Amino acid sequence: MEFPQPNVEQFFQTLVISDFAVAPDESQLLYSTNINGAFNLWAMDLPHTYPYPLTTVNQDSHGMQYAESGSFAVVGFDRDGDELSQLYALHPEGGPLVPLLEKEGERHMGAKLTKDSKWLYYSTTRENPTYLNIERLNLETYERELMLEGEEAAHQLTALSPEGTSFVFVKVYANTYILPFLCDSGEVVALTPETAEHHTVSGIVYTSERDVYMLTNYDADRSYLARMNLDERRFEVVTTAETGEFSNLTYSKKEHALYVTATAGVSDLLYRYDLTGGNLTAVEAPVENIVKLTAADSGTLYMLGRGATMPFNLFQKRLGETWEPLTNHKVPGVPRDIMSEPEVLNYRSFDDLEIEALFFPARKEAANGHTILWPHGGPQASERKMFRSLFQLLAYEGYNILAPNFRGSSDYGLSFKKMVEGDWGYGPRLDNIYALEYVIEHGYADREKLLLMGGSYGGYMALLLHGRHPEYFKAVVDIFGVSNLFSFVKSVPDFWKPIMQQWLGDPEDDYDRFVTDSPITYLDQMTKPMLVIQGANDPRVVQEESDQIVDALRENGVDVEYLVLEDEGHGFSKKENEIEVYQRVLEFFARYV
Numbered sequence: 164m165e166f167p168q169p170n171v172e173q174f175f176q177t178l179v180i181s182d183f184a185v186a187p188d189e190s191q192l193l194y195s196t197n198i199n200g201a202f203n204l205w206a207m208d209l210p211h212t213y214p215y216p217l218t219t220v221n222q223d224s225h226g227m228q229y230a231e232s233g234s235f236a237v238v239g240f241d242r243d244g245d246e247l248s249q250l251y252a253l254h255p256e257g258g259p260l261v262p263l264l265e266k267e268g269e270r271h272m273g274a275k276l277t278k279d280s281k282w283l284y285y286s287t288t289r290e291n292p293t294y295l296n297i298e299r300l301n302l303e304t305y306e307r308e309l310m311l312e313g314e315e316a317a318h319q320l321t322a323l324s325p326e327g328t329s330f331v332f333v334k335v336y337a338n339t340y341i342l343p344f345l346c347d348s349g350e351v352v353a354l355t356p357e358t359a360e361h362h363t364v365s366g367i368v369y370t371s372e373r374d375v376y377m378l379t380n381y382d383a384d385r386s387y388l389a390r391m392n393l394d395e396r397r398f399e400v401v402t403t404a405e406t407g408e409f410s411n412l413t414y415s416k417k418e419h420a421l422y423v424t425a426t427a428g429v430s431d432l433l434y435r436y437d438l439t440g441g442n443l444t445a446v447e448a449p450v451e452n453i454v455k456l457t458a459a460d461s462g463t464l465y466m467l468g469r470g471a472t473m474p475f476n477l478f479q480k481r482l483g484e485t486w487e488p489l490t491n492h493k494v495p496g497v498p499r500d501i502m503s504e505p506e507v508l509n510y511r512s513f514d515d516l517e518i519e520a521l522f523f524p525a526r527k528e529a530a531n532g533h534t535i536l537w538p539h540g541g542p543q544a545s546e547r548k549m550f551r552s553l554f555q556l557l558a559y560e561g562y563n564i565l566a567p568n569f570r571g572s573s574d575y576g577l578s579f580k581k582m583v584e585g586d587w588g589y590g591p592r593l594d595n596i597y598a599l600e601y602v603i604e605h606g607y608a609d610r611e612k613l614l615l616m617g618g619s620y621g622g623y624m625a626l627l628l629h630g631r632h633p634e635y636f637k638a639v640v641d642i643f644g645v646s647n648l649f650s651f652v653k654s655v656p657d658f659w660k661p662i663m664q665q666w667l668g669d670p671e672d673d674y675d676r677f678v679t680d681s682p683i684t685y686l687d688q689m690t691k692p693m694l695v696i697q698g699a700n701d702p703r704v705v706q707e708e709s710d711q712i713v714d715a716l717r718e719n720g721v722d723v724e725y726l727v728l729e730d731e732g733h734g735f736s737k738k739e740n741e742i743e744v745y746q747r748v749l750e751f752f753a754r755y756v
């Protein structure tokens with residue numbers, strides 16, 4: 164039988180899994196996926212892996228967890244990308260959701276159930292939109308109780324002790340300045356030693372009622388494993404990563420061991436730290452990008468992950484055995500070996516700073532010689548070996564993609580990440596230009612055949628590069644990009660406001676820099692054709708950011724296509740919208756090739 168060659172539409176059918184949880188007795192695995200075209204909760208009855216739907220709400224869910232009894236799960240949903248997460252109880256067999264915390268215009272984050280399922284702890288914007296309060300809900304009476312009133316910085320609940328006698332929260336002063344605190348019977352104690360030096364803490368886990376482990380870069384550039392015994396209250400360094408820095412932590416009670424993810428630039432490594440013997444050993448991982456890892460009481464590990472050429476999949480590893488896939492999501496009819504495997508490039512920028520970049524080569528048979536520069540979003544995030552159907556379909560259609568991890572990206576240490584703070588538009592912009600010069604000089608790209616596309620901060624950078632270096636690009640796609648720093652700084656969610664001074668600066672004190680670094684300043688140089696895409700419910704980069712640049716460009720007579728998706732936020736969660744966006748991008752670029 165002869166089958167036709169794969170076509171680009173097959174890439175539209177790739178599924179996403181955004182989160183999962185495993186029932187305490189491992190009889191069921193719950194996950195949020197877009198199998199039926201929109202996100203819903205689905206489940207599989209382990210060891211069987213055939214999935215069945217539990218909800219029909221057509222919304223994505225994050226932060227799901229089962230009650231210890233397994234008789235219900237707590238799940239969070241927002242509406243059409245508005246990020247206003249409301250919490251519900253879900254019966255394991257599905258059906259109508261029972262509202263637990265539902266309040267128009269508010270967020271409920273980081274929810275944690277106590278072991279007896281009597282209390283639900285969480286952070287919320289209710290009554291404290293900027294600094295957040297930590298509350299708990301009595302699941303018998305549905306009464307809310309204030310545990311801690313946030314002040315000075317946004318307070319986010321991160322861990323609850325196994326018996327619920329204490330909890331840990333962080334105060335977020337900046338993306339690079341996140342301090343952890345213990346709340347022990349009402350007493351609040353810092354978990355890292357007092358210092359004026361900025362540092363961050365993540366991956367906080369309790370291994371007993373009185374032992375807390377965490378990942379921190381306190382007094383270091385790269386995050387390492389540290390611990391504190393809550394009775395002795397002494398901070399101790401446990402172990403450091405051989406390569407890169409630690410980024411995620413999971414406790415396996417059965418093995419009395421910690422599983423630690425290390426990020427080494429564009430891919431992840433997995434380690435096991437034996438708490439009894441005190442040794443760190445490498446563990447093989449089935450993916451290049453570990454999204455979530457949990458350990459069941461039996462010692463079985465469950466992982467959600469992806470790779471450059473493999474979409475999101477779930478895996479299971481029983482004690483002493485190897486990883487087994489629980490899902491088998493692929494691009495239908497497209498073998499992995501015909502997808503684009505990125506090459507890792509290293510180049511030096513204008514000030515000799517070493518920068519890493521991913522270069523996705525076009526499929527040889529279709530190559531059109533064009534290279535799309537993709538500045539990633541965040542900006543304190545990074546481009547990694549993680550499946551993006553947009554990249555793979557563009558590479559399949561003949562485009563190369565160049566994605567530099569410019570200064571300010573995460574996963575290269577604290578000082579590198581800090582380099583974008585107060586400098587959104589100079590160093591990172593030139594790092595992108597130097598990436599282009601490197602690929603041109605080394606024969607990867609043709610100076611006459613460059614395109615530009617980015618989302619969020621990447622959309623901001625696409626606009627800024629268009630305005631300041633228009634000679635490089637033939638056409639530009641901006642996906643919910645920041646166009647004006649003065650309006651952006653005022654429009655972000657309230658609980659981001661405490662970090663704005665460190666992240667971006669002050670619109671009055673830093674007036675000149677805000678003007679220099681706002682893409683809208685360079686309207687007159689933005690002469691190349693543009694496609695602008697925006698979600699109407701985006702709470703991070705609001706529609707006004709795209710509206711104002713589109714209106715101003717149109718007044719200047721620039722050819723701008725504008726697509727606003729009414730039921731999306733900072734991303735595309737509905738399959739039909741995703742397909743529309745991908746088709747528009749393909750058609751748009753095809754016109755300039």
Ligand SMILES: CC(=O)N[C@@H](C)C(=O)N[C@@H](C)C(=O)O
Pocket residue numbers: 338540541542543618619620621659662703704
């Ligand atoms: C406060 C913060 O760092 N937010 C980022 C996660 C974020 O959403 N940034 C936007 C602007 C983006 O680039 O995605």
